[in-house]
Amino acid sequence: QVQLKESGPGLVQPSQTLSLTCTVAGFSLTSYNVHWVRQPPGKGLEWMGVIWNTGGTRYNSALKSRLSISKDTSKSQVFLKMNSLQTEDTATYYCARDGEQPFDYWGQGVMVTVSS
Amino acid sequence: EIVLTQSPTTMAASPGEKVTLTCLASSSVNYIYWYQQKSSASPKLLIYYTSSLASGVPDRFSGSGSGTSYSLTISSMEAEDAAIYYCLQLTSTPFTFGSGTKLEIK
Numbered sequence: 001q002v003q004l005k006e007s008g009p010g011l012v013q014p015s016q017t018l019s020l021t022c023t024v025a026g027f028s029l030t031s032y033n034v035h036w037v038r039q040p041p042g043k044g045l046e047w048m049g050v051i052w053n054t055g056g057t058r059y060n061s062a063l064k065s066r067l068s069i070s071k072d073t074s075k076s077q078v079f080l081k082m083n084s085l086q087t088e089d090t091a092t093y094y095c096a097r098d099g100e101q102p103f104d105y106w107g108q109g110v111m112v113t114v115s116s
Numbered sequence: 117e118i119v120l121t122q123s124p125t126t127m128a129a130s131p132g133e134k135v136t137l138t139c140l141a142s143s144s145v146n147y148i149y150w151y152q153q154k155s156s157a158s159p160k161l162l163i164y165y166t167s168s169l170a171s172g173v174p175d176r177f178s179g180s181g182s183g184t185s186y187s188l189t190i191s192s193m194e195a196e197d198a199a200i201y202y203c204l205q206l207t208s209t210p211f212t213f214g215s216g217t218k219l220e221i222k
Binding site for chain 2: 094
């Protein structure tokens with residue numbers, strides 16, 4: 001059964017670094033791409049970046065200087081790190097798989113609040 | 117960056133009514149994908165490659181379009197279809213979502 005689950009701190013202080021983990025099950029990260037998407041409260045979806053099955057990455061240019069996505073295929077985990085967080089980075093962060101169709105499975109999301 | 121403009125922003129439909137949502141792209145895209153998001157749940161894939169129905173999605177949903185103009189149609193509105201609908205383009209990075217259409221039941 002395909003599953004993705006995000007985990008990480010619910011609260012991050014301004015200017016600090018956010019670290020999130022997406023733990024997957026039911027498929028191999030060597031065969032499928034995983035995206036990160038975020039959604040500020042009451043707002044729409046923003047694509048952040050992707051790690052391809054090959055290990056290559058592509059980032060949203062608006063976030064590129066702050067964002068890093070990596071993975072540990074042996075642990076079935078994908079990692080997101082974003083530095084210099086500001087209040088506007090408060091959002092629910094999702095990981096999603098590119099399967100037989102794009103973004104066919106999503107995690108439940110993790111809410112991150114940036115506040116002192 | 118390709119901007120996707122969805123319309124209307126909000127609408128309400130009666131049970132049984134036909135509903136059409138629009139997604140306009142600022143540049144031509146190869147395909148559009150449609151996602152449904154209810155309350156605080158994760159988005160769910162409805163339509164891929166513009167017009168293909170995702171597994172388990174009722175056949176009252178359909179998609180069409182080409183170039184810069186795309187639409188999602190619900191042939192007969194049901195209460196469970198009340199949600200926010202987003203279109204997505206994967207033609208060029210950054211991949212972009214539309215701002216969403218909130219569909220309510222009358």
